[in-house]
Amino acid sequence: MNEYFLLPLASLPFPNINPILIQIGPLAVHWYGVGYIVGILFAWWYAKRLAANARLWPNGVLPMKPEDLDDFIVWAAIGVVLGGRTGYVLFYDLPRYIAHPLDILAVWQGGMSFHGGLLGVILAMTLFSIKRGIRTWSLFDVVAAGVPVGLGLVRVANFINSELWGRPTDVPWAFEFPNGGPFARHPSQLYEALLEGVVLFLVLRILTHSRLKLKTPRFVGGAFICGYG
Template sequence: MPTLLALPFPTFLDPVAVQVGPLVVRWYALAYIAGILVGWWYAKRLVADARLWEPKGVPLTPADIDDLVVYATLGIILGGRIGYVLFYDPLRFLAEPLQIFAVWTGGMSFHGGFLGTVLAMVLFARARKIPIWSLIDVVAPSVTFGLFFGRLANFVNGELFGRPSDMPWAFVFPAGGPVPRHPSQLYEAALEGLVLFLVLRFFTHRLGALARPGLVSGVFAVGYGCARIFVEFFREPDIQLGYFLPDTVPFGLTMGMLLSLPLVAAGAYLIWRALRPVPQAE
């Protein structure tokens, strides 16, 4: 495969953003913080705009979003880490259990963080007596900011790179050997972050989707699941997992694909449920 068209990995990108003595601040951590803060701001904007909820009215307040942030942050971090441990590298963490707590070294699963956040929202909604699907509908578009910043941080770290490629925008990643590879982290940042945000914004601001509980959540689940499955065709699978069914499926299945398929199915059900005619008695 020719390497003349490959782009060298930018040497000025350092995973460490700031270091003062023993204190090290990484871009990966800053990406999580930025995603939570910007998502918090955007969720409050959705709740504060009563026009988006007509004719039913807004079922929660900006103050509810303020209080939710703590629950959601714990769900993201704990769920993301536990998901990575269980889904992607259980044998290594079984042999080195203390490494489970070394979150600063990387290793977070979106699907685990997704489940952790959903559980946090369910508990919060029950405690506040808030309609659960309306709460998730507000949080779902806000998640796209974290996805965008997180994938950019993956690129800065030179991790989760793509499969070998001869495209002119392929990069030679430091950990990927001399072979040029797809910058799959940037594909995910564009699709899961920017494109999905624009789609959800169209649904919330133009189609009045917030008035149909569960619709925005369903669109998010289908959109993310499809985007992730698409990018998995270009992303190098985790070395400890490889491909599933490589002899029966031409392209091979990856863990990301397998975890995203139930998400797409659940999202399709939510969309159907939100759009189905409501009986007059209800």
């Protein structure tokens, strides 16, 4: 299909939601950042519930104490911020940050890489589990089970930011994104929010509670990687 024949008239109006949720002076709270924060808090809460449910674990032996996850949330937040920011700087706008290195610290201006944040959390999990004497894969499994919620929220924020839109199309649910050219495009962010967020979370929920796959180390974490990848 030739994209030049796709007319904007076939698209839905873009909602034009302000990417900034709240601004107090120079400090701006972006929807993108809120997605990260809510995602981290949900994953922490959900991981605690999984780790405390003896039915889900081999021989009913809990893999870690709830206090371990209370402490880990700090490590996870640091991993997300450092990894996400580093990934964005290196792979999305490196020339700018070479010219203005102090801008690297201006995280309130936006600019986070989800893949970088994910790698940061994986590193944090590895170091934390070694320090606490917890099985790394058990920690990875319980954390991964709740991550899709954050994924979905961040993808919705991508939609609000009018970024990561899809290919030109003439489907009736297409949007004409403000910075996507004169063509109606797939709202790929919303597709990913549904698939990586809702569907993947439900699949992992079935694996943890119906199939009891937390009794098989690496299974839930591996399923998350396969589903997200």
